[in-house]
Amino acid sequence: MGPAASAPHAGASPAKPAFAAAEAFRSVHGRSPAGVWSAPGRVNLIGEHTDYNDGFVLPFALPHRLAAAAAPRDDDLLTVATLGSDGRLQEAEPVRIPDLHPGAIEGWAAYPAGVAWVLRDHGVSGGADLVLAGDVPTGAGLSSSHALECAVALALLGLAGLELDDPAGRTQDRTEIARWVQRVENDFVGAPTGLLDQTASLRCTESHVLFLDVRSGEAEQVPFDTAAVGLRILVIDTRTKHSHSESGYGERRRGTERAADILGLKALRDVPLADLDEALSRLPAELRPLARHVVTENQRVLDVVQLLRAGRLAEIAPLLDGSHTSLRDDYRVSTAELDLAVETAREAGALGARMTGGGFGGSAIALVPESAVDTVDEAVTAAYERAGWRAPRTFVAVPSPGAGRDV
Known part of the structure; x- marks a missing residue:
């Protein structure tokens, strides 16, 4: 993926990436973010390479998370910075969301840019400042890229007033977001992934594995x-x-x-x-x-x-x-x-x-x-x-x- 996530450690705290992202946001932008959203990595207990064959999977979410601190902009620019495991901030070149298309961005910045590109097609537009931090291990098969994409999706949706599970406001369906993130991977990043990783990151619950029928979308939280x-x-x-x-x-x-x-x-x-x-x-x-x-x-x-x-x-x-x-x-x-x-x-x-x-x-x-x-x-x-x-x-x-x- 890129430098947004650091090495794993026992007893990782979900609060740590959120705090780190918020602090890094203040360092970069000189103000507090409008909010911080995060998504976990995942382990698949069993059910490998079955998701893109319309089959069954059984993942659970890790305590390791990728957090996105975000604030809206009054233009069409998307700015992204990421806090590396060495404590250094790396900033991507700002991009205009209306100009995004597959192949326009390379490297780790393609993941958040791809999310903005997909959400644009679903009526979520407007610029945003994003700062990312996390402790999901990269390259370990624990879905660090999908955690990043899910966190960014929630952040951009949240800035647009579309929160998850908000009984007082407009809500966004987790299953639909998972399919949007799959499109980011398949059509923008160019990785032919299935639905397992993003669905696990979005839909898993504490002390359970998620029994998912990929074809129907039916899911059961199994203790x-x-x-x-x-x-x-x-x-x-x-x-x-x-x-x-x-x-x-x-x-x-x-x-x-x-x-x-x-x-x-x-x-x-x-x-x-x-x-x-x-x-x-x-x-x-x-x-x-x-x-x-x-x-x-x-x-x-x-x-x-x-x-x-x-x-x-x-x-x-x-x-x-x-x-x-x-x-x-x-x-x-x-x-x-x-x-x-x-x-x-x-x-x-x-x-x-x-x-x-x-x-x-x-x-x-x-x-x-x-x-x-x-x-x-x-x-x-x-x-x-x-x-x-x-x-x-x-x-x-x-x-x-x-x-x-x-x-």
């Missing part, structure tokens, strides 16, 4: 209180590069779309698990592994949800393992660093583990007994040292609130 049963989700950021727009993400997506087209279906979500073998026999060899992953991953999401509804949280571990195997062998989006993190975590006491996010780098997650968190953490760090790689960054992920207004 996910790991601490109550003596378990933790340990996030292992491998610190290896992760970028949808520069990776094989688009290639995988096009492959699954081709497979659905050959099968005469709208999406691979429409292949029942019982009919998988027959469907695979109709596909060319290079598409079979992609289709197998999507169909079996959708079923794994449904199985995890059933277990969580029944309060059998520890029993999801084999499904996490199965997801990683499928992503590694069929979808081929894992890396040596991710595989080592997953394998070492299991050997050190994790009940189950998998890579999370789009792959090609990024993070893994491990379901770990509370008493074994330090042991697993130390084992993975030692394994990386033996491999000659820099140490991973780790933290315990706590299901946290979704996007909203802070100040």
Whole structure:
């Protein structure tokens, strides 16, 4: 993404990015912002590469957030500054919102500019000053870019008098905002992402995972209180590069779309698990592994949800393992660093583990007994040292609130 987010740390406070953004805004503009809005990063418990196949996903929001302090301008200019992890402010060149078009902006500034571009098409216009700050780790597969886009969307909507969940005023639907943010990624930034990340950032709630049917938009908040049963989700950021727009993400997506087209279906979500073998026999060899992953991953999401509804949280571990195997062998989006993190975590006491996010780098997650968190953490760090790689960054992920207004 860019310099707007710093490294993760255990116990990240949602208030810290909002405070930092407001203080940075005063430093840049010499006045207080009209408001501060923030959005979290996310971890996907299970359901990878299913969102753009009209399938099922199961994310939860992190406590790490990206905050946007904002104030309106009386012209059409958008100014954006970002506070880096080193405490330095970086300012993008001001742009005229009416002049924005895909390809007009490069680098990290394309994300907030793209939001202004999309909102312009929905009647939200007028200039704005934005200052961004956050602690969502970049390049870790934890959706830092979508957190930025969601925070900026809420800020620009808020300046226009369209707040989320405001019973006293005009409100804006979270599902609709998620689709707008998807358009930012797809049409302005040029990354062919699905709906998982922005929907998680906008719609997740504390102590729950979000069971989302991407096709219908139907969502269920499923209780996910790991601490109550003596378990933790340990996030292992491998610190290896992760970028949808520069990776094989688009290639995988096009492959699954081709497979659905050959099968005469709208999406691979429409292949029942019982009919998988027959469907695979109709596909060319290079598409079979992609289709197998999507169909079996959708079923794994449904199985995890059933277990969580029944309060059998520890029993999801084999499904996490199965997801990683499928992503590694069929979808081929894992890396040596991710595989080592997953394998070492299991050997050190994790009940189950998998890579999370789009792959090609990024993070893994491990379901770990509370008493074994330090042991697993130390084992993975030692394994990386033996491999000659820099140490991973780790933290315990706590299901946290979704996007909203802070100040």
